[in-house]
Amino acid sequence: MAQTPAAAPTAAQLDAVKSSVRKLLHQPDYDDGSAGPVLVRLAWHAAGTYCAETNTGGSNGAGMRYEAEGGDPANAGLQHARAFLEPVKAAHPWITYADLWTLAAVTAIEEMGGPAIHWAGDRTDFTDESKVPPRGRLPDGAQGAEHLRFIFYRMGFSDQEIVALSGAHNLGRCHGDRSGFEGKWVNNPTRFSNQYFKLLLANDWKKKTLESGVEQFVFVDEDLAAEGEEEGGEKAAELMMLPTDMSLLSDKAFRPWVERYAQDKDLFFEHFAKVFAKLLELGIKRDANGNVVNEENVEEGYKS
Ligand code: ZEM
Known part of the structure; x- marks a missing residue:
């Protein structure tokens, strides 16, 4: 049997969930002090399995609760995001994990x-x-533009949308024990901005091979390095890019969007809001009232 709450939630119930989420974001002992970035990655990986051709995968189902999807090496670390949200689920048991x-x-x-x-x-x-989607549908940061198109066209995204979505790398960091890559893209990784695009364009990124053999691109902010010398400054001042991030610069169709988003924060915010909403709807089919239509990949929904 599907989990079927008795009725569609009211606006007040949704606001209560959002308020619970806001309260857990501040996590002084976790990463850069916020649960926010890893929560964003959880939603992205939940939705990013979508395949338009077969209409499988997508944000419905919360399949990462199961080993088949949750244990995918591509999802390493996202158990932290799920654990942060457990108290919210306990306080508001009517909401589904996928929502x-x-x-x-x-x-x-x-x-x-x-x-x-x-x-x-x-x-x-x-x-x-x-109904859990097969592994291997999420992007591999070690690759380039062709791979990004292969992955994101499968979900139904355009070149512009690929670049806009990549702007999420304003947030959070890479963890050696999760993805093999190390470090953050921007200096303030818990503040959403278009800094990622500015840094991509402004800096001279150099290839660096980590001890593990993983290759990424780095830039050392000399001013910050000097400031933080006593506390192992060089590392704190080092920012990184994945090979896939760098491909946004070298690809003729991607690059103009990097330039526009670097110059125009409002345009980036507008496009990001639109494309992130689209991402979260992947695999969800709605009727004229906005209710989910039951399909192969969907359990029986709210009774409204
Ligand atoms: Zn990410 N991402 N991502 N991404 N991502 C990481 C971290 C985060 C790629 C990727 O390989 C990686 C999108 C697209 C792509 C976030 C959001 C979004 C990490 C580091 C890697 C390796 C993981 C780790 O070690 O913890 C690739 C190749 C992408 C193709 C374009 C999209 C789209 C996103 C949302 C819209 C976020 C927020 C993080 C930071 C997570 C954290 O724990 O701090």
Whole structure:
């Protein structure tokens, strides 16, 4: 049986969930002090399995609760995001995990200074592993533009949308024990901005091979390095880019969007809000009232 709450939630119930999410964002002992970035990544990886051709994967189901999806090496570290949200789920048991994960991401982005993002609910949770999408559908940061198109065209995104979505790397960091890559893209990784695009263009990124053999691109901010010398300054001042991030610079169709988003924060916010809302709707089919239509990849929904 699907988890079927008795009725569609009221606006007040949704506000209560958002308020609970806001309260847990401040995490002084975790990473850069915020649960926000990893919550955003959780929603992205939940949705980013979508395949338009087969209409499989997508933000419905919350399949990462199961080993088949949650244990995918591509999802390493996202158990922290799920654990942060457990008390919210306990306090608001009516909401499905699939709705909670996506709502938490838009709440976090807004709270970190980003744009308001349209969100609609009514997602349902899988009750077993049978509908979990196959592994291997998420992007590999070690690759380039061709790979990005292969992955994101499968979901139905355009070149412009790929660049806008990549701007999420304003947030958070890479963890050696999760992805193999190390470090953050921007100096203030808990503040949503277009800094990622500015840094991509402004700096002379140099290839660096980590001890593990993983290759990424780095830039050392000399001023910050001098300031922080006593506390191991060089590392604190080092920013990074993935090979896929660098491909946005070298690709003829991607680069103009990097330039526009670097110059125009408002345009980036507008485009990001639109494309992130689209991401969260992948795999969700709605009727004229906005209610989810039950399909193969969907459990029975709210009874409204
Ligand atoms: Zn990310 N991402 N991502 N991304 N991502 C990481 C971290 C974060 C790629 C990727 O390989 C990686 C999008 C697109 C792409 C976030 C959001 C979004 C990390 C580091 C890697 C390796 C993971 C770790 O070690 O913890 C690739 C190749 C992408 C293709 C373009 C999109 C789209 C995103 C949202 C819209 C966020 C917020 C993080 C930071 C997570 C954290 O824990 O701090």
